[in-house]
Amino acid sequence: MPEPGTTALLILLPAAEPVLAAARRVDPALVRPGLPAHVTALYPFLPDDALTDDVFAAVRSLAAAVPPPEVKLSELVAAPGFVALAAPALQDVADAVGARWPEILPYGGRFGPRPAVHLTVAMGGSAEALERVAQEVRPLLPLTDRAEALRLVALTERGWEPRLEAPFGG
Numbered sequence: 001m002p003e004p005g006t007t008a009l010l011i012l013l014p015a016a017e018p019v020l021a022a023a024r025r026v027d028p029a030l031v032r033p034g035l036p037a038h039v040t041a042l043y044p045f046l047p048d049d050a051l052t053d054d055v056f057a058a059v060r061s062l063a064a065a066v067p068p069p070e071v072k073l074s075e076l077v078a079a080p081g082f083v084a085l086a087a088p089a090l091q092d093v094a095d096a097v098g099a100r101w102p103e104i105l106p107y108g109g110r111f112g113p114r115p116a117v118h119l120t121v122a123m124g125g126s127a128e129a130l131e132r133v134a135q136e137v138r139p140l141l142p143l144t145d146r147a148e149a150l151r152l153v154a155l156t157e158r159g160w161e162p163r164l165e166a167p168f169g170g
Helices: 014-026 053-064 088-100 127-140
Strands: 007-012 038-042 070-073 076-079 082-086 118-123 143-146 149-156 159-167
Touching: 007 088, 014 070, 014 082, 014 118, 014 127, 014 143, 038 088, 053 088, 053 149, 053 159, 070 088, 076 127, 082 127, 118 127
Parallel strands: none
Antiparallel strands: 007 038, 007 149, 038 118, 070 143, 076 082, 082 118, 149 159
């Protein structure tokens, strides 16, 4: 579980909310609380107390340089302890974020320097529960959405809170 003060750069995908709802119907504990359907561009990001006007300006500038990407979620990825939807249309955004902050390893380096971007549907739980999630999600695919912005969020004692919304394409 992340500590308060942890931040992340996310790309919200509201059209994917039905897949999270499907996972919650199987077991609410499988879905991260407090965050809407999203693809992570960089986690962890800078500590909350290190966010400055310069950091906000850099995030805004990076997002402004990216046309709003169309995203098709059609590939279900299942691994032990994990169900996700591949989001290759957003890999360039995550790569740009990583290039801007090369000193920050995505996921602390657990998945290599350039992990494949994805929308996490369910984490943890038994193999049987995750298979039920996959069965519930497959009929909902494909989903399409247009990514509108990078959202910087911080974990506080009250949960995840937005710090910045930086629109793509300006």
